[in-house]
Amino acid sequence: MNINQIFYMLRRKNIAEYILYMICTIFSVAVVSAYALLLFSPTVMEVLPVGGDSRKQAFGIFAVVCIGCLAFSMYASALFYKKKQKELGIILALGGNRSKLYRTVVKENLRMSLLCLLVGLLLAFPLNKGIWGALSLFIDSPEMKLRVELPSLLISVGIAGIVLLSTMLILRRIIFRMDLLDVIKAEHKNEMVRKLPKHTGLYGVILILAGGVISYLAPGVYMDVFSEYPPAWLNLLYLIPLAGVYLTILYAVVGGEKVEKKHYADMISKSIMKFQGRQTVNCMLVITLLIGGGCFAAFYVPITMTAFGTSVQAKEWNYQYSYPQTRDVFEEGQLEELVKKYGAQIQEEKDFPVLLAAKDGMQEIEEGRKFHYEYHPRMATVHLIKESDFEEFTETKLQIKPDEYYAITDEEEIARFDPDMTLFSNMETREEYPVKFAGCLHHEDLVLENSRLYLISDALFERIDSTLSQEWKETLCYRKIANDSYQLATKVYEEFCRCFEPQDMVFCGYDRVSAIVACEAGQEYWAAAPEFQSFSELSPDSPEFQREWIYMPFFKIMSLQGTLRNYAVYFMLFIYVVIVALVSAWLIAYTRCVTIGMHNRYVFEALEKLGASTAFRQRELRKQLSIVYKTPTCIGLVVVLLLFVLILYGNDGGRFSKSELLGLLICVGIEAVIGAITYVCYRASVRKVSLLSSFH
Amino acid sequence: MLKVEELRKSYLVGKKSYEVLKGISLEVKKGEFVAVMGPSGSGKSTLLNCISCYIGYEAGTITLDGHKIDTLGQEQLAAMRNRQMGFVFQDFMLLDGLTVKNNIVLPAVISEEKELIEAAEQKAKKLCETFGISHIMDKYPAEISGGEKQRVAVARALMNDPLILLADEPTGNLDSKSGRSVIDAFVMAKEKLHTTIFMVTHDSFAASFSDRAILLQDGMVFREMENPGDRTTFQDELLAGIGSMNR
Ligand SMILES: Nc1ncnc2c1ncn2[C@@H]1O[C@H](COP(=O)(O)OP(=O)(O)OP(=O)(O)O)[C@@H](O)[C@H]1O
């Protein structure tokens, strides 16, 4: 017989613990691999523009997933070997050689890790396919084929490597630093938590709420006060609500100095908790963060989805496009012919001119981190349409004075507009026209994706129009097409793009007025920088081009498909985070409960010997375990919901739109589901621990 | 066999240092059964832990079979614990995942010596017979009684034929009947296997089976008492000896 056989026997006897440990590792590897496969697949990469925010976000999420899985696996292995610590200690106490023991254990772990890595990697494919397949049921478009890039799996191998390394470190610490005296001493070692002042729980909740609001508002206030971009350290303010979470949990675990009478009722569960307080509190903090993180990711999708889906649906005219009057878009009858070829009919059409002028405004001037605002009479481009066109299009009657303008926005005024303009300028003659804001008008179809329309009187329109060349004029076209199809839309788009010159292929951040003004002042115009030049080389079919092209037409059917696909991708990216975070939270809570149960077996045995009924012991047990679940879940759910309420309230000047309310409602639904699953986990823990403590 | 000279040991609590062993000298001869007694906090466990090399000490020497043990390195210490010392702990310290037989065999496996391992199975059987635990050889620790567990621990301690058997309160966690069976195992080991035994105990009954008792008080040897040959007399003497300590 040799030591490996001894280990084999120990493995056989403790198979359940080994399996749990391996499941945790496999889970981590599978999640990271599936996510990597998904994120780095060309299908997804196309949706996320290079250098764009969404790509950064997605990579950020991936990093979070990696870190989360890493932390989870490390936690699992630390826990696993903590349980094995006594075994290892006995072997050492009997004169085992530390380095030899270390080598044996590492070898055992290496074999397990490799097996887990392999199984995890293999599992990633069906996992990936499964979720993708589920989505394909809802969305069916040719772009939805999932392709995979195998090298992305190297990331999971890397993660597994790091986990292995950390496990080796843990083992090093356990085996080489183990004090044999601790092993042979009979007492249980626990970290006790001090008694807390009376109002700790209240302070905790106040810290969470106040700290949350403060850290959320701080960057804005900082910018107002110092006229400077907020420094990174301002994010440290988020430690305040975190400290609040810690205090609240601590209070929930240990309890404050209570009134004596009440104290007796909780005496047993509180005193048990007091002795395992430190570990339990740390554990619960992690659970809170995981549940909060999971909720945050889970909310992202419904919030953005409700906001976007409604604005596309609200448009009545299913084909909308604009083009410079210097271009010939669709020769006589070309569109009609196309439409007919695809079995569709144009039912209505409206074209009207748009003037491009300059507007005045406060320009943000940056100097390093500092910034200030300076008035500039010609700050940016403004798109103007005339009163009579609007009246004809909307069949309403208006009375606009020659020096007034109206902004056109959607029903809920989500589309931003500028109410502070005082001066329009003709960019060719530099003639100036003082104006003032008269209010806003609502019309879903006149809200354009990449620019805002402003309405002026016919008189002012004619004055500007008469002195402006075609260079500064566009035509805005609306079509209602019956029997529309995706094929028709893509064909029309293709023909539409063909009508443009290479210099028209600029992204929507490029402002002609700003470019000219910057050039005249002898400055570089930021949007003319080389990194933006590559935009013109994009294929018109790429999602990035379609999202940001300045003349991108709106074809309802294409737009719906496109958004659906984009959101499918976002959904996938986020659903992983949700799964990882929540499953980790539940697993950690579950294992914590089992640990608490095992550590306190003797308490329950003593209670039994003292004649406590099973019901009494069950009640004590439930009281204890519910703390582990209830507090983190409540804090996580409430805080994140409040955060979203705050964000949605603040994002458009202190109000909720209908879609935001709908989104929040969905979020509450999601929270209910998370709460329900957490409850199921709680019941499962109670059952497991009852079995361990042999309740009948 | 075992010789302790002028052993001093202090613990640091906060910034203060407390001297727990204040110059202890004692000797245990080959084949002798020595019990160490004394009030709680007198330093019995500390003394044993110094001898087992679980903790270090400031001054004095400990020699086992003519070798000074404080000059040994980590690896040699481990080897010495494995080959020359047998341990019996208060709470048994059996591996729950191994059967009784495999627990007993464990020290041989740890030694990695071919001869020891080859003879281990046979040896385990013999030890089990000696201590009357043959019938539970294939059971797991969770399935046997406390007294049986401790006898398994004694058998395990004797697996590699140690020079000395070190035990700290071996009967501390047992009722008197099980405790008796463990003491019987010690006596059996001494008589049949000529094992040298160094046992720390509270229990004057357990100590009365020894050849000699060393009474500790406040980290010093208070008195040494020889067994006059009759167990009950010796127990009475021990009780009187302990009673005469000023505490
Ligand atoms: N790790 C330690 N740190 C500080 N002081 C210690 C430590 N271990 C023991 N002591 C102190 O040393 C003294 C002797 O302890 P020791 O455990 O040797 O006593 P003992 O004679 O075995 O007592 P008992 O019969 O209760 O087991 C005690 O006063 C104890 O408080």
Ligand SMILES: [Mg+2]
């Ligand atoms: Mg002691």
